Amino acid sequence: MKRKLMIWLPLMVLFSIVEAHQHVEEMLHHHNSDSFSLELIHRHAPQFTNDRLKTRHERLEDLLRHDTIRHGITSQRLQTRRRAGEAVSHPASIEMPLASARDYGEGQYVTTLKVGTPSQKFRLIVDTGSDLTWVRCRYGCSRRAGDCTRKGRINGKRVFHAPLSSSFSPIPCASEMCGVVSLFSLTTCPTPLTPCAYAYSYISGPEATGVFANETVTVGLTNGRRSRLRNVVIGCTNSSKGSTFDNVDGVMGLSNTKYSFTTFAAQKFGAKFSYCLVDHLSHLNATNYITFGTSRNRVKVSGKARYTRLELDAISSFYAVNIMGISIGGKMLEIPMKVWDTTQGGGTILDSGTSLTFLADPAYQAVMEVLTKSVSKYQRVKLDGIPIDYCFNSTTGFDETSVLKLIIHFDNGAQFEPHWNSYIIAAADGVRCLGFSPAGFPAVSTIGNIMQQNYLWEFDLEGKKLGFAPSACNNS
Template sequence: MQGKLMTLLLLILLFSIVEARQHVEEMQHRHNSDSFSLELIHRHAPQFTNNGFKARHERLKDLLRHDTIRHRLQTRRRAEEAASASIEMPLASARDYGEGQYITTLRVGTPSQKFRMIVDTGSDLTWVRCRYGCSRSRAGDCGRKGRINGKRVFHAALSSSFSPIPCASEMCGVVSIFSLTTCPTPLTPCAYAYSYVSGSEATGVFANETITVGLTNGRKTRLRNVVIGCTNSTQGSIFENVDGVLGLSNTKYSFTTYAAKKFGAKFSYCLVDHLSHLHAINYIIFGTSRSRVEVSGNTRYTSLELDAIPSFYAVNVMGISIGGEMLQIPMKVWDATQGGGTILDSGTSLTFLADPAYQAVMEVLSKSVSKYQRVKLDGVPIDYCFNSTTGFDETLVPKLIIHFADGAKFEPHWNSYVIAAADGVRCLGFSSAGFPSVSTIGNIMQQNYLWEFDLEGKKLGFAPSPCNNS
C-alpha cells in the first residue's frame, strides 16, 4: 500500500514538473520573442512551375491577365459596398482569387500539414485546398497520402483541431460576405463559393483551425481558432501551383488580425526583385521585431488610411512628379470620398492608376524612351513596350516620385516602372484603372523596399533595401 502511495506521489510530482516546464516555455515564448516570420518566395520560382521555367514575357502575360481581373473586381466590390446601406445580398467576389505574386509556407492543423500559400494583402480569408466530410465510400479521398490528383491537400480528418463553423451560428453570418445562404441543418458547415471572371472558382466550408508558425528566435508557436477556408473544389488555372491563400487584409477574420492579437498590430515585408531566382529569399514578419534586412536610406513614414477604403491598406497620395515636375492630375483622382484613392496590394503585379493619372504619367515616360523602337508583345496588355537590345540607357528615364499628403515621398527604383518584360524588351509598367477608380501600387513597384505596416499607430514606413538578410 505504501509502495502504491509513493508511486502515485511520484506520478503527481512528475506531472507537476511537466506542467511547470510547459508553462515556463510558454512564458519564454512570450517574453523572448514578440514576433514571427514567414519565408517569401516569388510564385514564378522554378519549383512552383509544373512545365519548367517560363519565358519572361510568358510570365508577364500570366501576371497581367490576373492583375486585370483582380483590379476589375476590386473596383466592382467597392461600388457594391457603397450601396450596402440600403441593399443586403450575398456577393461572390474575386478579391480572394489568390493570384498574388509572392508565396510563403504555412503549417495548418494538429499535427501540422505544410502548404504553399500566396501572400495577399488584398484578401481577408486564409484558405487551403482541403478534403473534409469523407465517408467510407469515398475512402480514396481520405487517405493519408499528401496529394490528390497531383495536388497537395489538407486532410481535415487527420487534424484534431479542425472544427467546422456551423451554418446556423452567428459567426457564419459575419465571417465573410461570401458565405452561402443555404443551411440544411443547424450543424451543417458554413459554406462559401468564390466565382471569378476568368472562369475560376473555389468552394468549401469555413472552420476554426490551429496554425503553427516559426518565431524569430528559432522557436515555434501556435495560433489557435483561426478562421480558415477548407476549399474542396477549385476550377481554372489560377491556383495551379499553390495550395491556398494567406489573407492579410485589414479585416476582422484575416490572418493579420489573429497575428496582431498575440504579437502586436504590426507586420513588415521586403519583396525581392520579381525576376529573382530561388535563392533570393526574404521574410514577412508579424510583430514588433524589425526585419533583419539592411536599408540603403532613411525610413520614411506616411499615414495608413485604414478606414478610407475598407479592408485595404490605403495611403493618402496627393500627386506624382517625374523629373522634378509635378504632373497635372486632378485631386479627385486621389480622393477616396469621390471614388478615387490609392492602396498598396501585394497581390497585384503592375501599378494601376486612375486614368487621368495614367495618361499624365505615360505621356512623360513614353517621351523619355521614344528613341527606342516601339514593339508589341503578344498577349501582354501593356500599352508601351520598346526594344532595349541596342544599349538601353537607364539614365534617360526621369525619376518618378509618389508624393503623400503629409510630405513623405516614395521614390521607386527605375526598373520598378520600366520593367524587363522579355529578352530585349522593356515596358512601362503601368495600366489604366479607368475612372473613377482606386489606384493600386503593385508589388513590382514595391520591390526592393522594406515596408512596415503599423495598424495601431496607423502609419506606413518604407525604406529602400536590397532585401538581403543580414
C-alpha cells in the first residue's frame, strides 16, 4: 500500500478538560449550556514531561527548534498551490480541507479528552493547524484472546481499545468522507466496508498509521455538567513513532477545516472559540482556558476589546488577518503592501503553535532596524542554539520603560499592542532577544504565541471576526 509523504510540524496548544460532577443526556441541549471549556496547560508543565525542569535557554531552544520547519512548510504549501494554478477556495470544500493534515507535531499546550462509551481518558496535543483528532489505539484486538483489556497498555503507553467502546464506528473506505481525506488515507480499498485507513510519514521521522472512525467524546460544559458529543471523526492510530508522542496519547486537531474538532464544536455550540495564553515563562502550574461556544470566556480582561476581520478563505486551513502596517514608537514603518497581500505571495496568520513571530523579509528588516537601534547601547550577546539575530545583556541597566511601543495595525483601524516582553523576550538569565524571525519572501507572516500572550482572543467563525483584549489570563 502506498503512503503519502507528510511533513512534521510543531503546533501547538495543549489542554485539560474541566471535569464536572453531573451527567446530562448524550445529545447536547442548548438550554442546558451553550459552551464548554478546556483547561490550557503549557507543554513544559511537570505533569506532562518526565524530564528535569529546563532552563530558560533550553525551553526557548526547544520551542524554536520546530518553528523554522513549521513556518517554512506553511509558506511552501501556499506557493505550491499558486504555481499549480490552484485557486484558494473555502477550506470546507472538497479539495482543500486536508491541506494542513500534514502538520501534526509537538505542541505548546495539552488537554485531557474522554473518548468512547464507556469513556477512556487520554492526554492530547492540541494543534490549531491539524485537521484530525486521533488517539493511540488498538482496533483489531480480540476479546477472546484477552488482549482487549480496558486499562491495558502497549509498550507502556495508554491505548484506546476500540472494541470495548459501544459507540466506535469505523468509517468505510468506500464512503464519501474517506474520499475527501485521500491526501492522507491509504489508496487501496479491498472491500466497500473495509475501514478507511491512513498512513502518515513525516520527513523528520515520526509516523502515525491507523483507521478513521466516528466516535463519542465527553466534554465538560460551562454550566458544570457534562455532555456526550456523538459522531466526532477520530483517528484510531495503531502505530506511532517519534519522541514527540512519548508523553501524550495523540493529537486534537483544531484547524479551520471540514473535519477538525473546531468545526464540529462550532456546529454544536455556536461558531466561536476563544483562548488566553499565559506567559510562557510564568509558573509551570499556571493554567487558563479555551472556550468553545457563545458563552463568554471566563478570564478577566483589562482593556477594551477590539475587532478585525478574520479571513477564513484567504489561506486554507489557517486563521488569517489583514494587516495594513506596523508602527514602532508612533512612526509607521516603510513596508510594501505586497507583504500583507495573499494574492502576491504574502499574508498573515495567527498561529497558537508557532512560538516566535515570523515576518516576511521586508517587514522583518524594517522592524529589526528600529528595534536594534533602541537596544544598541546594551552589550550584544550570542546564544548557542537560539536562531534569533539579536540578543543583548539585560543585567547592565536595562530599562523596560525605554522599549519603543510596537503596534500592529489591522485593515479596519483596530490596533494590536503586544506587551513589550512579548517582542523583547527573555531568552536566558540576564539575556533578552528581539523575538522575530525572517520568513523570506514571498512568504506568509505569522503572529506567534509569544506575541499573543496575555491577550484574550475570540474567533468568530460565522461572523468572520477576530476579537482581542489585554488580559492576565486569570479566571474571573
